[in-house]
Amino acid sequence: MSREPEDVATPSRDGDLLRLARLSVGPDAVRDILDWLGRRTGGAALLVGADGKVLAGPTDRLGPGTLLSPAVGAAIADLSRRGSSAAVVDTGGPTRVHLLRLDGGAPDRSAASLVAQVEEQVGYLAVVAAPERQLGELLADAARTLSLCWRVEEADRARRRIVAADAHGREAVLHLLMVGDVPPARRIASALRPHLPDALRVCVIECVGRQRYEVAAEIDRSLAGRAWIVPCPVRSNHLIALVPAEPSTGDAPAPGREAARRGAGRTDPVDRLGRLITARARQCRVGMSEPVALADTATGYEHAFHALAVARAASEGYARFDRQHDLVPLTGPDGYLWAQRLLQPCLDHVPARRADPGAMELLGTLSSWLAFDTAASRHLKIHRNTLTGRLRLLNALLGMDLLRVPDRSAAWLALRVRAAPRPDDPRAGTVPAETVPADREVTLDHLLAAPAVTAWARARLRPLRATDRSTGLETVRAWLAADTNLSATSAGLGISVSATRKRLARAEQALGRSLLHAPDARHELWLALRAVELADG
Structure with missing residues (x-):
């Protein structure tokens, strides 16, 4: 004996409205309403777009993106052309398709909406049922509730897209800073906010589980939204925060040991921040760099990561990088000459195909490989086979084996020397590079x-x-x-x-x-x- 469709034998508008109200507050309201409406009408209920393709349907029916039928698509086009909101389509078979246009808000015609292609999509309720069924009142009630639920779900999807786009944008800014490409990083950051500071400290937080979200909220609240917070693209349990460096007397920031000496007699705000994080999230460990220029964010990250290694064994779970004299300035003009010659084959590289990596992309790959090893593929968002191919090319260009520590160390020093101020820059305090003969042979052992x-x-x-x-x-x-x-x-x-x-x-x-x-x-x-x-x- 066949089962009677739900509520068909004893239809009640009050009962239908109560059922719709209950379904509308569920976690998957649109699908639940379509499921119920299909059972209530003894047919099938779907949500279709202006192109006749399914937007949403019951769990056992057609999936999203499926074209319902040419006749339905033609009927929707006719409705749109005539400005009508409802129609009944005769399919030539034992069923008819009832179409109702869902009410929507005023369409967004702004330029931003057109560029982003996020204009609200018009939806139609399509109910396939027997010709003898009288469904006008029921479908009108269902369409009003379904319209509201659909708009709520669309708004939630739009919110998730915005959050994902913001996260990808922030990760892109971090990547640009890590490879020293500051101007485009500033342009993107100016749109996402906050603006990037001229000098900053890099903070690396090692979290447990969902603590990343709690810590990010704590940092944002403590610094009044002035920190640039990014989940680490390489390690899922790390959070990276770029914290504005405390300004010295005057307006210019004072990175380096001089600033540390001036602040030795008082508690630095970033130290208070690091201890606050570990106090609120006791399983967290925090490493903090010294102040660095924005262009030296990659160096600041390394310093913060080294501090994190110390913080893991510290009782308070927080450590600040202890800077010692840097090797790069000690190499002088000879160092810059050596670094340029070592990296020149890579700088002169012209890719055979447009899709192949160019010189700057290869240098970025080299820097990421030296910092993250095989995790560089996650950092660069490339396949591991692509990373292997680029390393093979770098080995050939530089005449190195980048799996060996001696060659890796030479490349590491060359990249750091090249990124530092040139020897003829007055800030470097060294002999001008022009005093070094161009044909002079300089080796790494000579520098060391x-x-x-x-x-x-x-x-x-x-x-x-x-x-x-x-x-x-x-x-x-x-x-x-x-x-x-x-x-x-x-x-x-x-x-x-x-x-x-x-x-x-x-x-x-x-x-x-x-x-x-x-x-x-x-x-x-x-x-x-x-x-x-x-x-x-």
Whole structure:
């Protein structure tokens, strides 16, 4: 015995209105109403667009994007042309299609709407039912409720699109800053807000679960919306915040150690922010960089990441980067000449096809690879095979093996030297580059043998030579010799992988630098070890 369609035998308008009201507040109101309306009419109910394609339907019917029928499409076009709101289409079979235009708001005709193609779509309720059914009153009531529910769902979809577009825009700004492309980053940021500051601190927060959302809201509230907050595109449990640097006397920001000395006697606002985050979200760990110029955001990120390695073992869960003298200025005009010559084949590269990466894109790939290793594919939003192909091209152009730590370290130093102020820039405080003969042969060993670099290297490695950390230097040296492979390192030391990892974790705390997670300090440490080897003969 066949089951009677729901409510068909005893139709009641009050009952229908009550049922529609209850369905309209559900999480999937449009689909639920269409499901019920199909059962109520003994047929099928769908929501179609002006082109006759299904926008929404019951769970067991046609999916979105399906063309209902040519006759229905022609009837909708006729309705639109005549300005009518309802029609009945005779399909030539045992059923008819009832069409009702859903009421919508005033269409948005602004230029922004036309460019974004987000104008509200006109919807029609289509009910396929037997010819003898009298459905006018029922469909009119259902269409009014369905129209409101459809507009609410459309608004929610539009909100999600806006949120996703904003997130992608902010991630794009961060990526541009990480590769040093400041002007386009400023242009995008000016539209998304807040404006990017001239000097900033980079804050890297390691979160648990959904804490990223809570921490982001706390930072935004504490800094009154002045921070640039971006979920890390590489690590799903990291949050990156670009915090405006505290201005010094006057209007110009004062990045560097001088600012730190001036603020030594008082609590820095960024320190208060870092401690506030760890106090509110106790499982979080926070690493904070020193002030850097906007163009040096990538350096600030590395500094904050190193501070995060220290924060993991700190009782309060917060650490600030302890800057030591940078290697780059010590290389002088010879360093700039060496870096230019090393990178010149990449700078001169002209892609064979328009779709192939150009010189700047290759340099960006190289920088990302040196910072994130295989996670560079996530950072650059490319396939891992594409990353492998670009690395193969970089190896050929530069004559290097970018899987080996010595070559990686040389490329790392070259990129940093090239990004620094030129030696003929008065701010650099070095001899003008023109005083260096263009045909002079400059090697990496030549740079590392300079007395100033040797002094830097000894200071850099001094924490590993402490008597209570007798195995620190040995472990780091073996780790670098094994190209940072833990299994090979443990085999060379004759200890287990877990023991090697523990030794490197202790070395992280001694150095104040990350070793077990990229971006790590492998390049800096290899250069320091090489400089000491050259000095000691």
